[in-house]
Amino acid sequence: MLRFGGDYNPEQWPEEVWAEDMRLMAEAGVNMATIAVFSWSRLEPAEGAHDFGWLDRVMDLLHAHGIDADLATATATPPPWLVRRHPEMMPVNADGVRLEFGSRQGYCPSSPVYRAHAVRLARTIALRYREHPALKMWHIGNEYADHTLECFCDVSAAHFRAWLEHRYTTVDGLNAAWGTSCWGQHYTGFDQVEPPRTAPGPVNPSQLLDWRRFCSDALLELFEAEKAALREVTPGLPVTTNFMSILHGLDYWKWSAAEDLVTDDAYPDPADPSSHVAIALSYDLMRSLKRQPWLLLESAPSAVSWRAVNAPKPPGMMLLHSLQALAHGSDGVMFFQWRQARYGPEKFHSALLPHGGTDTRTWRETLQLGQALTALAEVAGSYEQAEVALVLDWDSWWGLEAPESMPSDRLKLKELLLDWYAPLHARGIGVDLVPPGRDLTGYRLVIAPNLYLCTQETATWLSTAPGQVVVGPFSGVVDPADQVHQGGAPGPLRELLGVTVEEFWPLHDEVRQETGLGAARTWTEWLRLHDAEPVALYQGGELDGRPAVTRRGRATYVGCRLDDTTPLLLDLLVRAGVEPMELPQGVEAVRRAGYLFLLNHTAIPQRLALTSSGTDLLTRTPMHGHAELPPRGAVVLRVEGNQ
Ligand SMILES: [Zn+2]
Numbered sequence: 001m002l003r004f005g006g007d008y009n010p011e012q013w014p015e016e017v018w019a020e021d022m023r024l025m026a027e028a029g030v031n032m033a034t035i036a037v038f039s040w041s042r043l044e045p046a047e048g049a050h051d052f053g054w055l056d057r058v059m060d061l062l063h064a065h066g067i068d069a070d071l072a073t074a075t076a077t078p079p080p081w082l083v084r085r086h087p088e089m090m091p092v093n094a095d096g097v098r099l100e101f102g103s104r105q106g107y108c109p110s111s112p113v114y115r116a117h118a119v120r121l122a123r124t125i126a127l128r129y130r131e132h133p134a135l136k137m138w139h140i141g142n143e144y145a146d147h148t149l150e151c152f153c154d155v156s157a158a159h160f161r162a163w164l165e166h167r168y169t170t171v172d173g174l175n176a177a178w179g180t181s182c183w184g185q186h187y188t189g190f191d192q193v194e195p196p197r198t199a200p201g202p203v204n205p206s207q208l209l210d211w212r213r214f215c216s217d218a219l220l221e222l223f224e225a226e227k228a229a230l231r232e233v234t235p236g237l238p239v240t241t242n243f244m245s246i247l248h249g250l251d252y253w254k255w256s257a258a259e260d261l262v263t264d265d266a267y268p269d270p271a272d273p274s275s276h277v278a279i280a281l282s283y284d285l286m287r288s289l290k291r292q293p294w295l296l297l298e299s300a301p302s303a304v305s306w307r308a309v310n311a312p313k314p315p316g317m318m319l320l321h322s323l324q325a326l327a328h329g330s331d332g333v334m335f336f337q338w339r340q341a342r343y344g345p346e347k348f349h350s351a352l353l354p355h356g357g358t359d360t361r362t363w364r365e366t367l368q369l370g371q372a373l374t375a376l377a378e379v380a381g382s383y384e385q386a387e388v389a390l391v392l393d394w395d396s397w398w399g400l401e402a403p404e405s406m407p408s409d410r411l412k413l414k415e416l417l418l419d420w421y422a423p424l425h426a427r428g429i430g431v432d433l434v435p436p437g438r439d440l441t442g443y444r445l446v447i448a449p450n451l452y453l454c455t456q457e458t459a460t461w462l463s464t465a466p467g468q469v470v471v472g473p474f475s476g477v478v479d480p481a482d483q484v485h486q487g488g489a490p491g492p493l494r495e496l497l498g499v500t501v502e503e504f505w506p507l508h509d510e511v512r513q514e515t516g517l518g519a520a521r522t523w524t525e526w527l528r529l530h531d532a533e534p535v536a537l538y539q540g541g542e543l544d545g546r547p548a549v550t551r552r553g554r555a556t557y558v559g560c561r562l563d564d565t566t567p568l569l570l571d572l573l574v575r576a577g578v579e580p581m582e583l584p585q586g587v588e589a590v591r592r593a594g595y596l597f598l599l600n601h602t603a604i605p606q607r608l609a610l611t612s613s614g615t616d617l618l619t620r621t622p623m624h625g626h627a628e629l630p631p632r633g634a635v636v637l638r639v640e641g642n643q
Contacts, residue, residue: 001031002373002380003295003332005067006352008033010058011042012341018058021339022065024353029370030067032334034297035059037072037142038104040121041079052128063134070240070297070334071135073122073226076142077104078114086113091151094198098153103345105148109218110159115225122226126233138239139297140226143265145249150215152195161190163214177481178206202404206482212398216251224258242297245282246414248401251394253435256289265298265336268321271311274422276321276588276601278414280328281421281431285392287329288433293383296325298336301362302350312350316632318365319372320599323634327590327597331380333373376617376636382593386430387578390417391448391462393436399482400452400474407474408506410522416449416472416561423566428581428589429573440465444576451475451493453482459492468576469555471497473523474504489525490557498532498552501525501559505543513560514539515548517567520560524548527559535568584608587629596637600629614639 005025010018025033036043036055044050062069083090083101089111092098099106107114122140129135150156168174171187180186185204187193196203196211227239238260243252245266256262264286268275286294299321302312313321322333340351352366397413400406424431432443436458440446444467451458454476462469476490485491489501503526512519517536524538527547534547535556549568550557554575562568573580581589586602596614600606606629613624614637627635 002326002377003032003334004028004370004373005030005032005338006034006335007037007298007337008035008058009038009337009339009341010035011039011054012343013339015054015057017339018061021353022061022067024358025067025338026065028352028366029374030338030352032068032070032136032332033062033338034070034139034334035062035072036074036125037139038077039072039074040077043074043125044079044121046081047085050124059129059132059134063132067134068136069132069134070137070139071125071129072139072142073118073125073230075118075121075140075226078107078117082113082117086111088153088155089114091148092153092156094150094152094196096152096197103147104142105146107148108151108153108156109148109215109222110151110153110156112155115222118222119225119229123229123233126230130234135234135237137261138227138230138234138237139263140223140230140239140241143242143244144219144223145215145247146244149219149249150195150211152197156218157193157195159218160195160211160214161193163217164193164210165190167210177483178204178210179481179483180204205399205402205405208402209395209399209482212249213251213395216249216254216394219250220255220258223255227258240295240297243286245279246285246392246417248397252285252289253394259290262286262289262292262294263297264294264330266296266325267298267300267304269307269311270303270313270317271309273586273601276324276599277422277425278418279321280324280425280588280590281417283325283328283330284386284431285433287383291383291385293329293331293381295332295334296322296330297334299325299333300350301335301352301354301366303348305346305349310348314603314632315361315365318362319369320601320632320634322369323372323597323636324588324590324599326376326379326636327588327592327599329383329592333369372618375620378617378638379592379595379636382595384430384591384593385442386432387443387576388424388429388431388445388447389434389440389443390420390431391436391446391451392417392433393451393453393458395480396451396453399478400450402482407504408523410506410509411450411474411561413450419561419565420447420449420470420472420569423564423569425588426583426585427573428583428591429578430591437461443467444578445572446470448472448475452477453480454478454485454490454492455480456492459496462493463496463555465554467554468572469496470572471555471557473525473559473561496552496555497550497557498530498555499547499550499557499559500528500530502528512563513541513543513548515560515562517549517562519563520548521563522561525559527557532557582609594639594641596639598627598629598635598637600631600633603631605630605633610637612637612639
């Protein structure tokens with residue numbers, strides 16, 4: 001079964017509306033609702049005084065209509081009574097300003113008061129609904145780090161110090177790692193260490209890197225604390241929290257290991273004609289996190305409400321984008337939210353059931369989507385490994401994008417990932433994301449767009465890749481403490497790649513440096529080869545005649561940011577034995593085990609040749625030879641021979 005439904009906030013509506021909600025959910029084929037995400041102040045209006053009556057009735061109604069509950073622990077917004085009694089639990093920003101109640105995620109991640117109350121509430125909810133037949137999944141918190149990633153209060157400072165003591169044992173260990181001999185920062189006790197609050201100038205980058213690690217870990221501790229309470233009461237029920245696509249603040253490799261099921265919230269901009277590419281990358285990450293199907297837990301039926309200009313999805317896009325999530329491994333499509341709000345910051349955010357009611361385009365597309373998901377039910381659970389892997393490492397990301405101390409602030413990890421991902425995606429080539437250390441068996445091509453932070457262990461791991469390996473620029477620069485590898489980049493990767501970077505040569509935005517494999521922008525390097533062949537040489541400019549791209553055996557080093565990686569990539573695909581597909585621009589082809597999804601993201605009809613034949617699950621018609629795709633249309637082929 002594929003999941004279909006969305007966030008349901010019945011506490012925002014009089015109970016007489018609920019009956020209509022149930023009738024319409026049944027009509028649309030909704031089979032799951034996420035409930036009680038922000039319900040703490042309604043479930044516990046005063047300390048220890050609970051009002052579960054309304055939620056009991058909602059759970060019963062859902063069950064009576066065959067709808068499962070993704071039940072939240074309701075801890076995403078602590079109630080006013082708790083905040084007023086413990087004002088110290090509100091987060092403090094880097095400038096020392098304590099933030100006010102009135103939005104959401106109003107808690108310091110390290111607050112023992114918040115944690116104790118959150119765990120208590122999670123346990124209370126678990127005890128009440130443990131036997132309820134509607135309960136199928138636990139939903140902890142909501143979009144961790146969306147608003148509150150970090151807090152600079154004294155409680156957080158103490159938590160940070162404890163985290164540092166655990167990491168370094170002694171203050172001299174910390175001094176050595178942080179390089180505190182620079183700018184006179186030598187500490188003589190952990191009690192002198194503070195979070196990286198706003199300072200007169202640039203803050204120690206090693207301190208910042210540890211702070212990023214700590215902030216991800218501190219929120220994960222919160223998640224784990226609630227999870228432990230749920231596990232005690234309902235050991236068999238899956239636990240999740242909704243991720244936010246590719247998010248800088250949280251190390252999702254670590255986080256997903258603590259979850260039973262990866263779920264994600266995704267909001268590609270309908271007005272951006274390339275947004276389907278970036279979101280495909282993020283979906284591929286979700287599938288790769290646990291190497292299993294995941295679930296799109298939030299998406300928008302049409303417009304969102306938080307961009308400067310919120311474009312709606314034109315007709316057909318809700319279905320098309322839903323099919324795209326399925327193609328990349330989601331076992332369903334859920335939305336924010338079921339019924340469009342009449343008040344609050346999200347009152348203009350679209351919903352499956354809009355302000356206009358059922359005589360609307362959105363509602364008709366909701367019904368159409370429900371039918372499509374029923375037709376595609378057999379896709380649920382299918383999974384296969386891709387042939388190409390992209391390396392993504394949060395430590396490197398955090399180090400790379402540290403403010404104010406880099407050769408250039410123009411290298412952004414998401415862009416570097418997309419430099420490689422977009423041309424692969426355009427050729428229908430499946431891509432997995434991998435963390436350093438993951439088993440690389442079966443991958444014909446492994447691309448590390450950037451490994452700014454690289455250990456000997458990671459370098460050794462990369463050299464075990466069975467096929468072609470590509471390493472992007474500014475890699476192997478520092479160790480886990482953000483200290484520069486001596487002898488020059490790529491540090492521990494020097495043996496694999498056979499090159500040494502003598503000097504980083506960043507470029508101003510308007511500069512293009514020809515390489516023979518297309519222009520480089522943003523970044524170039526002065527390379528010295530000792531055991532590698534040049535693949536491309538710079539032409540003109542200060543680096544004229546020097547190598548831009550090099551190869552040693554199966555390992556390619558790209559010492560620049562190529563404007564377009566396609567020419568190099570096509571050669572690598574041949575070497576790797578990966579077969580690209582011929583696709584019209586804007587048409588996406590995705591294999592999911594025995595299914596082939598063909599998605600037309602353009603507003604014009606498209607026709608493409610098919611090398612495999614099968615049955616289109618959406619129309620139940622056999623297809624061979626070619627496929628016709630209407631504007632924003634799709635085909636989901638069960639490839640012959642499957643089943
Ligand atoms: Zn704090």
